[in-house]
Amino acid sequence: MLRDITLGQYYQTESVIHRLxxxxxxxxxxxxxxxxxxxxxxxxxxxxxxxLAGVIKLxxxxxxxxxxxxxxxxxxxxxxxxxxxFLTPGEAxxxxxxxxxxxxxxxxxxxxTIRLSMLxxxxxxxxxxxTPNNLxxxxxxxxxxxxxxxxxxxxxxxxxxxxxxxxxxLLEETDKIMKAQIARGADFESGNLLKRAKAMVPLLVPLFxxxxxxxxxxxxxMEARCYRGGDGRTKMKPLIYQKRDHLAYVCLLVYFVAxxxxxxxxx
Amino acid sequence: xxxxxxEKVTFEYIRHxxxxxxxxxxxxxxxxxxDIEQGQFIAILGHNGSGKSTLAxxxxxxxxPSKGTVWVDGMDTSEDEKIWEIRQTAGxxxxxxxxxxIGQVVEEDVGFGPENMGIPTEEIWQRVEESLRAVGMYQYRxxxxxxxxxxxxxxxxxxxxxxxxxxxxxxxxPTAMLDPNGxxxxxxAVRALNDVEGVTVILITHYMEEIIHADNVFVxxxxxxxxxxxxxEIFSQxxxxxxxxxxxxxxxxxxxxxxxxxxxxxNGILTTEEFADALERVKKGSSTNGN
Numbered sequence: 001m002l003r004d005i006t007l008g009q010y011y012q013t014e015s016v017i018h019r020l021x022x023x024x025x026x027x028x029x030x031x032x033x034x035x036x037x038x039x040x041x042x043x044x045x046x047x048x049x050x051x052l053a054g055v056i057k058l059x060x061x062x063x064x065x066x067x068x069x070x071x072x073x074x075x076x077x078x079x080x081x082x083x084x085x086f087l088t089p090g091e092a093x094x095x096x097x098x099x100x101x102x103x104x105x106x107x108x109x110x111x112x113t114i115r116l117s118m119l120x121x122x123x124x125x126x127x128x129x130x131t132p133n134n135l136x137x138x139x140x141x142x143x144x145x146x147x148x149x150x151x152x153x154x155x156x157x158x159x160x161x162x163x164x165x166x167x168x169x170l171l172e173e174t175d176k177i178m179k180a181q182i183a184r185g186a187d188f189e190s191g192n193l194l195k196r197a198k199a200m201v202p203l204l205v206p207l208f209x210x211x212x213x214x215x216x217x218x219x220x221x222m223e224a225r226c227y228r229g230g231d232g233r234t235k236m237k238p239l240i241y242q243k244r245d246h247l248a249y250v251c252l253l254v255y256f257v258a259x260x261x262x263x264x265x266x267x
Numbered sequence: 268x269x270x271x272x273x274e275k276v277t278f279e280y281i282r283h284x285x286x287x288x289x290x291x292x293x294x295x296x297x298x299x300x301x302d303i304e305q306g307q308f309i310a311i312l313g314h315n316g317s318g319k320s321t322l323a324x325x326x327x328x329x330x331x332p333s334k335g336t337v338w339v340d341g342m343d344t345s346e347d348e349k350i351w352e353i354r355q356t357a358g359x360x361x362x363x364x365x366x367x368x369i370g371q372v373v374e375e376d377v378g379f380g381p382e383n384m385g386i387p388t389e390e391i392w393q394r395v396e397e398s399l400r401a402v403g404m405y406q407y408r409x410x411x412x413x414x415x416x417x418x419x420x421x422x423x424x425x426x427x428x429x430x431x432x433x434x435x436x437x438x439x440x441p442t443a444m445l446d447p448n449g450x451x452x453x454x455x456a457v458r459a460l461n462d463v464e465g466v467t468v469i470l471i472t473h474y475m476e477e478i479i480h481a482d483n484v485f486v487x488x489x490x491x492x493x494x495x496x497x498x499x500e501i502f503s504q505x506x507x508x509x510x511x512x513x514x515x516x517x518x519x520x521x522x523x524x525x526x527x528x529x530x531x532x533x534n535g536i537l538t539t540e541e542f543a544d545a546l547e548r549v550k551k552g553s554s555t556n557g558n
Binding site: 012131132162165168169214217220221222223224225226227232233234235237238 | 327351354355359361363365366368369371372374375378379381383384385386388391392395409410413427428
């Protein structure tokens with residue numbers, strides 16, 4: 001069940017989006033997310049949705065696969081929606097005892113849902129079509145100016161790529177430990193939230209121990225393969241802009257301008 | 268020239284109790300002297316806690332000896348400035364394939380070592396291709412390591428080391444976490460490296476079947492080299508191996524037991540074919556005697 005989480009996973013296939021320079025995808029994701037917060041009407045979201053649909057189509061990643069990864073975040077979305085639904089002051093629409101749903105609350109709830117799901121889908125396209133190594137390379141290269149301020153750019157990038165690499169492994173391990181505990185009578189499914197959280201303790205302890213052990217092993221394996229930080233390293237897949245990348249930047253710019261202009265119009 | 272030489276290597280762990288006080292020292296490797304020639308296939312055998320993994324880590328300069336010296340291709344591992352050259356000369360493959368694969372795609376992982384060495388991009392690609400072909404994983408180069416079997420992952424790890432063009436590869440129990448098929452796959456790849464590429468192989472294991480093809484076998488016990496010789500020499504001493512808590516291949520054990528019962532079989536039979544041949548000869552011999 002835990003293996004269903006697709007967030008941060010790479011989907012192997014050949015597509016235009018896969019071949020784009022990771023820096024373009026990184027910038028594109030940022031632009032897309034930023035654009036979502038500029039909209040004042042629903043038309044903007046429509047433009048964004050169309051753009052997103054186009055990119056998904058181009059990426060050739062099955063939509064089902066993406067949605068599977070969203071399941072984990074549904075809970076978060078529901079909480080946000082409930083909060084904005086009941087806690088936004090304004091013109092009352094419905095009253096349920098002490099709780100009132102306001103017009104403004106309803107509005108915020110709808111926009112947050114749209115925003116959050118688009119935000120998640122948008123960023124999952126980036127991770128689905130870019131190998132983590134590529135992605136961290138892109139971050140490293142885009143953040144290089146920060147190195148002058150003694151920001152350990154390479155180290156941060158390396159840590160991220162390792163974290164991403166170990167997500168599926170640790171998920172698998174969690175699944176294994178869970179099954180082992182269930183086989184010995186542990187109960188993760190019933191009881192209230194507090195009880196369930198308590199039941200997680202015997203799951204997390206072995207998981208953490210094993211994560212530390214893995215980290216130790218990996219560090220040794222990396223050193224054995226001559227890893228000594230970012231200096232003097234060459235790249236197997238250096239990032240060099242192609243014609244299609246420039247074209248993609250133009251498309252992004254067009255999208256951003258169009259979406260923001262349409263999204264801020266007063267009808 | 269010898270690729271690996273150790274002289275009176277001793278390694279001591281310091282044990283601490285719960286408050287961090289020194290409880291005492293444990294000698295994991297005790298006065299080990301080895302001399303290994305370039306191009307050999309060496310097996311180091313021993314049960315858990317015999318010090319074989321600790322010794323292996325000395326070859327890659329992950330550990331440096333408490334006493335004694337280790338030379339890799341003439342370089343002393345205790346010299347800090349030589350450390351990267353040593354790690355490049357003597358590559359290392361570890362037990363758990365999941366904990367040594369860094370890349371999310373097979374080819375990226377194989378390229379990790381050459382990247383660290385500062386090899387130009389084009390040459391990295393060339394090395395990656397060669398290495399993946401050498402272990403028979405080229406068709407999986409675009410796959411995610413997570414979807415490979417244990418044996419395949421371990422072959423990727425071997426390719427990752429091979430791409431650094433080492434003279435010597437140390438494999439620290441590479442098959443301990445694999446199923447029998449995966450074990451065979453990995454051992455086949457390792458033998459091909461030794462036969463075809465001429466890389467010196469130091470295989471650390473506790474599976475007796477894997478050492479049959481070695482040129483020279485060292486058996487470790489309690490941090491010391493307890494036995495040394497060709498596989499045949501080692502396997503002919505069944506009692507001694509049992510003393511060292513090591514399993515003997517079934518066929519060798521069967522031959523040994525038959526020999527004890529008076530069947531005239533030669534010492535140290537290693538494979539089923541060999542056993543069948545020897546038995547055939549015994550049969551012929553006894554029938555001619557009978558006439």
